[in-house]
Amino acid sequence: MKKCYLALSFLLSTYAFGANLHYSLIQKESGQKEESTLLVIGGIHGDEPGGYFAPMLLAKYYTIVRGNLWIVPNVNFDSIVQNKRGIYGDMNRKFATIDAKDKDFEIVTDIKKLILDPRVDLTLNLHDGHGFYRTKTIDKNFNPKAWGQATIIDQQTIPNAKYGNLAHIAQKVNQETNIDLIEDVHEFNVKNTNTKDKDKAMQQSLTYFSIKNNKPAFAIETSKNITELSHKVFYQLKTIEKFMHEMNIEFSRSFELSEANIQTLLADVGSLEIPPTKIMLELSNLKPYIRFFPINKETFHYKSDNPLVAVLKEKDEYKIMNGNKLISTLKADMMEFDDSLDEINLLLDGEKARAKIGSLIYTHKSFEIAPIQGYRINVIGYSKEGVISEDGIEIEPSALMKSYAIDKQERTYMVHFYKDKKFCGMINIQFKP
Numbered sequence: 027m028k029k030c031y032l033a034l035s036f037l038l039s040t041y042a043f044g045a046n047l048h049y050s051l052i053q054k055e056s057g058q059k060e061e062s063t064l065l066v067i068g069g070i071h072g073d074e075p076g077g078y079f080a081p082m083l084l085a086k087y088y089t090i091v092r093g094n095l096w097i098v099p100n101v102n103f104d105s106i107v108q109n110k111r112g113i114y115g116d117m118n119r120k121f122a123t124i125d126a127k128d129k130d131f132e133i134v135t136d137i138k139k140l141i142l143d144p145r146v147d148l149t150l151n152l153h154d155g156h157g158f159y160r161t162k163t164i165d166k167n168f169n170p171k172a173w174g175q176a177t178i179i180d181q182q183t184i185p186n187a188k189y190g191n192l193a194h195i196a197q198k199v200n201q202e203t204n205i206d207l208i209e210d211v212h213e214f215n216v217k218n219t220n221t222k223d224k225d226k227a228m229q230q231s232l233t234y235f236s237i238k239n240n241k242p243a244f245a246i247e248t249s250k251n252i253t254e255l256s257h258k259v260f261y262q263l264k265t266i267e268k269f270m271h272e273m274n275i276e277f278s279r280s281f282e283l284s285e286a287n288i289q290t291l292l293a294d295v296g297s298l299e300i301p302p303t304k305i306m307l308e309l310s311n312l313k314p315y316i317r318f319f320p321i322n323k324e325t326f327h328y329k330s331d332n333p334l335v336a337v338l339k340e341k342d343e344y345k346i347m348n349g350n351k352l353i354s355t356l357k358a359d360m361m362e363f364d365d366s367l368d369e370i371n372l373l374l375d376g377e378k379a380r381a382k383i384g385s386l387i388y389t390h391k392s393f394e395i396a397p398i399q400g401y402r403i404n405v406i407g408y409s410k411e412g413v414i415s416e417d418g419i420e421i422e423p424s425a426l427m428k429s430y431a432i433d434k435q436e437r438t439y440m441v442h443f444y445k446d447k448k449f450c451g452m453i454n455i456q457f458k459p
């Protein structure tokens with residue numbers, strides 16, 4: 027499988043009031059006018075990972091060649107990292123009315139604006155629902171009250187709207203999704219909630235807000251009863267692709283859409299920089315607990331190429347999350363930072379090389395950091411009596427204490443740079459076998 031290295035990076039910020047973590051909006055546009063725009067909203071319910079890992083993959087691995095795709099993969103990010111439906115209440119019941127003091131006020135107001143943007147033609151709201159929706163009751167999991175494996179519409183049609191034939195479109199999309207199911211019982215069906223007449227709760231929902239404003243919207247529900255995340259993501263992506271097809275939105279992706287490939291992509295967590303350019307961590311193989319991690323005591327900024335990555339502060343520990351998954355905990359050394367160092371000289375297996383501060387460097391047998399006037403070097407996991415700055419020393423893996431390595435394979439070590447007592451950034455050195 028060809029791997030795609032993306033230029034996307036998501037700077038993460040917080041709200042002044044209300045929610046803590048900010049959602050991302052990724053706008054993929056082909057640049058052609060008069061083409062359709064699909065808006066995909068993921069993670070409105072924080073305990074429904076199929077509904078947010080799928081749009082994360084859309085954001086990272088899809089290129090749009092005709093039409094436009096706008097993606098909000100993590101709308102209820104505070105609830106996602108806690109794996110709860112809605113820590114400030116159910117966000118999907120706040121689209122009819124919302125109190126200005128509600129913690130979700132800012133987010134819901136933003137999303138309403140996005141839905142009403144004249145360029146947006148159709149909105150999808152992604153969920154994992156319980157059971158498997160069927161028109162007739164079979165048992166407690168397969169029945170008309172279930173929500174899983176369904177495309178949800180609020181009514182049959184929106185007269186005079188582009189893509190207003192909701193029932194017909196949902197039917198067509200499902201027919202195509204139902205080819206090549208992982209298991210036959212995973213088939214998708216159209217569920218019409220008849221929201222206007224029958225469903226008071228759904229009248230507060232995101233999709234009904236859109237419908238009331240004459241703009242088509244659907245919910246896609248994979249099943250909570252499907253335990254493999256990659257299966258849910260497979261069905262979500264398959265369905266979203268069919269919607270794009272219906273809307274003449276053309277895309278390319280760097281992988282074949284299969285459950286096995288999705289599993290591989292989900293295992294690649296991406297990278298994290300805290301703060302940007304000074305420290306970089308590859309997240310996929312990070313140890314669950316890392317000590318002596320420098321954190322700027324004045325400001326805290328980070329960025330990731332994965333929009334589901336968040337760093338949560340708890341006293342002097344920083345928890346790195348990928349959606350609802352805890353990747354690692356950093357035990358912080360709070361210190362002042364200094365910006366004066368950008369590149370350093372070093373020897374890798376005896377050969378001269380240069381490295382950018384904040385980069386990951388590979389070597390086989392050894393490395394040696396060249397002295398830098400006025401700076402002190404600390405190789406974490408190395409110590410030698412009487413040595414203050416660990417430069418000019420050829421260091422092999424045998425001289426390093428494995429417990430200080432930051433990756434699970436225990437081959438990657440941090441090298442810290444200091445000016446007086448201020449931290450200037452780090453490089454990470456990985457020994458390749």
Ligand SMILES: [Zn+2]
Pocket residue numbers: 071074152153154155
């Ligand atoms: Zn939901």
